[in-house]
Amino acid sequence: xxxxxxxxxxxxxxxxxxxxxxxxxxxxxxxxxxxxxxxxxxxxxxxxxxxxxxxxxxxxxxxxxxxxxxxxxxxxxxxxxxxxxxxxxxxxxxxxxxxxxxxxxxxxxxxxxxxxxxxxxxxxxxxxxxxxxxxxxxxxxxxxxxxxxxxxxxxxxxxxxxxxxxxxxxxxxxxxxxxxxxxxxxxxxxxxxxxxxxxxxxxxxxxxxxxxxxxxxxxxxxxxxxxxxxxxxxxxxxxxxxxxxxxxxxxxxxxxxxxxxxxxxxxxxxxxxxxxxxxxxxxxxxx
Amino acid sequence: xxxxxxxxxxxxxxxxxxxxxxxxxxxxxxxxxxxxxxxxxxxxxxxxxxxxxxxxxxxxxxxxxxxxxxxxxxxxxxxxxxxxxxxxxxxxxxxxxxxxxxxxxxxxxxxxxxxxxxxxxxxxxxxxxxxxxxxxxxxxxxxxxxxxxxxxxxxxxxxxxxxxxxxxxxxxxxxxxxxxxxxxxxxxxxxxxxxxxxxxxxxxxxxxxxxxxxxxxxxxxxxxxxxxxxxxxxxxxxxxxxxxxxxxxxxxxxxxxxxxxxxxxxxxxxxxxxxxxxxxxxxxxxxxxxxxxxxxx
Numbered sequence: 018x019x020x021x022x023x024x025x026x027x028x029x030x031x032x033x034x035x036x037x038x039x040x041x042x043x044x045x046x047x048x049x050x051x052x053x054x055x056x057x058x059x060x061x062x063x064x065x066x067x068x069x070x071x072x073x074x075x076x077x078x079x080x081x082x083x084x085x086x087x088x089x090x091x092x093x094x095x096x097x098x099x100x101x102x103x104x105x106x107x108x109x110x111x112x113x114x115x116x117x118x119x120x121x122x123x124x125x126x127x128x129x130x131x132x133x134x135x136x137x138x139x140x141x142x143x144x145x146x147x148x149x150x151x152x153x154x155x156x157x158x159x160x161x162x163x164x165x166x167x168x169x170x171x172x173x174x175x176x177x178x179x180x181x182x183x184x185x186x187x188x189x190x191x192x193x194x195x196x197x198x199x200x201x202x203x204x205x206x207x208x209x210x211x212x213x214x215x216x217x218x219x220x221x222x223x224x225x226x227x228x229x230x231x232x233x234x235x236x237x238x239x240x241x242x243x244x245x246x247x248x249x250x251x252x253x254x255x256x257x258x259x260x261x262x263x264x265x266x267x268x269x270x271x272x273x274x275x276x277x278x279x280x281x282x283x284x285x286x287x288x289x290x291x292x293x294x295x296x297x298x299x300x301x302x303x304x
Numbered sequence: 305x306x307x308x309x310x311x312x313x314x315x316x317x318x319x320x321x322x323x324x325x326x327x328x329x330x331x332x333x334x335x336x337x338x339x340x341x342x343x344x345x346x347x348x349x350x351x352x353x354x355x356x357x358x359x360x361x362x363x364x365x366x367x368x369x370x371x372x373x374x375x376x377x378x379x380x381x382x383x384x385x386x387x388x389x390x391x392x393x394x395x396x397x398x399x400x401x402x403x404x405x406x407x408x409x410x411x412x413x414x415x416x417x418x419x420x421x422x423x424x425x426x427x428x429x430x431x432x433x434x435x436x437x438x439x440x441x442x443x444x445x446x447x448x449x450x451x452x453x454x455x456x457x458x459x460x461x462x463x464x465x466x467x468x469x470x471x472x473x474x475x476x477x478x479x480x481x482x483x484x485x486x487x488x489x490x491x492x493x494x495x496x497x498x499x500x501x502x503x504x505x506x507x508x509x510x511x512x513x514x515x516x517x518x519x520x521x522x523x524x525x526x527x528x529x530x531x532x533x534x535x536x537x538x539x540x541x542x543x544x545x546x547x548x549x550x551x552x553x554x555x556x557x558x559x560x561x562x563x564x565x566x567x568x569x570x571x572x573x574x575x576x577x578x579x580x581x582x583x584x585x586x587x588x589x590x591x592x593x594x595x596x597x598x599x600x601x
Contacts, residue, residue, distance in 0.1 A: 040403070041403075041410070041414065044400070044403075044414060044417075044418070045414070045417065047475070048417045048418055048420065048421065048475070049417060050436075050443075051429075051432045051433065051436065052420065054432065054435075054436070054443065055428075055432060067441065070441055070443060070446055071446050071449065072446065072449065072450055073443055073446040073447050073449075073450050077443060077446075117327075118327045118328050118331065119328060121324040121325065121327065121328065122324060122325045122327075122328035122329070124324060125320075125321045125324045125325050129317050129320060129321040129324075130317070131317065131318050131321050134321075137325075141328075141332065144332065144336045144337075146584070146585050146588065147336070147340055147581055147585075148532065148536055148580070148581060148584055150536050150538065150557050150560075150577075150580070151340075151343065151577040151578070151580050151581040151584075152335075152336075152339040152340060152343060152577070153560075153561070153564070153577070154343065154346065154564050154570055154573055154574050154577060155338070155339035155340075155342035155343050155346060155574070156335065156339045158342070158346075158570075159334065159335070159338065159339060159342070174331075174334075174335065175335040176335075177331050177335075178327075178328045178331030178332050178335065178336065183328070202313075207316070207320070208316060208317060208320030208321075208324075209320060209323075209324070212320075212324060233422075233423050236425060237425040237426055237427075239425070239426065239427050239539055239542075240538055240539065240542075240561065244565055254425075255425050255426075255427040255428075258427055258428065258431065259427050259431075259542075259543050262431050262434075262543060263543075269435075269441075272431060272435070276428045276431055276432055279425060279427075279428050280424050280425070280428050283423050283424070283425075284420055284423060284424065287419070287420070287423045288416065291416060291419065294419075294422075294423070295419075295483050298480060298483060298484070299483060299484065299487040
């Protein structure tokens with residue numbers, strides 16, 4: 018829209034700026050429509066939902082008789098509230114453990130010299146080449162052997178140690194100045210305190226990146242929880258939503274409300290943490 | 305004295321290194337190395353559902369795989385899916401990156417919007433696009449009707465289902481490709497463009513001779529990561545088509561998943577997992593090799 022007020026506009030709208038606006042609009046339509054549809058439909062009655070589909074108008078996206086019935090129905094008639102809570106717990110555990118455990122070994126790989134350190138780093142990075150999907154069956158059997166299948170820890174334990182995060186955090190640790198290390202040594206600081214009080218506070222942005230990326234990963238996970246959890250009260254939001262969608266008689270209005278609950282909080286958090294999310298991927302991808 | 309001091313420092317350092325690494329090493333062993341080794345081991349066995357025992361059968365599972373028509377079809381579908389998705393996603397990712405590379409408010413807003421799908425779970429993306437492409441109640445068909453165009457089957461059509469799934473995953477993943485390309489673009493020194501412009505280079509020439517070649521490292525990275533992601537396609541298939549219609553969207557991970565967890569054919573499924581893992585490693589090595597050779601020229 019700002020294109021309209023640009024200097025070129027005074028001399029008549031050029032074809033280039035017009036096609037640019039058209040391209041922008043097309044992109045906005047493709048990327049925003051699904052969200053507008055979810056939000057609008059969540060607050061519509063079932064009747065309006067179907068009535069407003071044909072023909073396609075503004076009414077398709079804006080409820081004419083807004084209702085909270087779908088959201089209250091979702092939380093009272095299905096196990097969605099429980100699944101949402103489970104997803105929050107699993108994500109919180111994933112983030113806490115992943116950031117702690119991976120930052121510890123990342124610090125070691127960056128600063129504590131010992132024989133075989135480079136080899137260890139390579140052996141860790143090698144795990145990146147094996148897809149999680151290829152390990153599903155033995156992982157499932159491992160969980161059974163450890164007698165923790167069908168429990169919440171069995172969901173997040175396999176993905177806590179993460180070579181991607183170790184790599185990302187090692188990069189950031191390694192870029193800290195040597196002076197920091199030397200000063201800590203001269204002060205007689207133990208290596209544990211050096212990790213915890215000297216180095217860690219200096220890479221907080223990277224920790225936020227790693228934590229948020231792990232949060233998104235955990236929130237998104239579907240295939241593994243659907244295998245390892247058989248008890249419906251322990252299920253996560255993605256599995257609960259897919260089940261809602263696969264019912265013989267699909268309650269469309271609940272599917273929209275469920276999609277709304279699964280998406281909107283994450284997107285809102287993302288708007289604030291966007292910078293860290295982007296940095297995390299860019300820094301680890303192109304070095 | 306100094307020697308002694310440094311020795312005890314060494315000991316302290318080794319001890320700290322050991323304890324700080326221990327939790328991660330346990331995790332790596334239990335959930336990465338052990339399952340990988342176990343996958344290979346199980347692929348040479350036969351699983352008995354009733355006793356839950358695995359008996360050694362040598363290469364039998366791999367023999368079966370060679371004759372498995374459905375496996376062949378899954379691999380073919382996966383390859384077709386990859387061929388539709390990856391080139392399109394790379395081209396669109398680069399285009400979007402160039403569009404948002406100019407600093408400004410509209411660039412920031414557009415970038416944020418294009419990244420929304422990256423943080424939206426694949427299950428939600430699948431469901432929402434599945435409903436939009438629904439042949440009876442979807443708004444895409446509603447849109448087509450508004451323009452007087454014929455209604456489409458989309459996910460119910462044997463020929464359209466796989467391309468529709470590719471479109472859904474491109475929508476979900478293109479934001480990250482854009483981000484990688486954006487980082488690559490911003491790393492190109494502005495002087496290159498100025499010098500070329502002074503020499504009278506046009507926009508296309510700038511793109512062809514500066515932007516594209518200087519993004520080589522980014523191309524490789526995006527190519528390898530999006531290829532691996534394409535070969536692991538699972539969620540939209542499981543949620544929307546279940547491999548149908550008439551096996552048109554049967555893909556490799558979905559096939560393995562169903563063999564193992566619906567039909568209890570664990571051993572055979574692990575053999576296919578090994579094949580998948582080897583395939584993915586081979587693809588990344590091959591792509592790295594090819595693009596590195598180009599770099600040397």
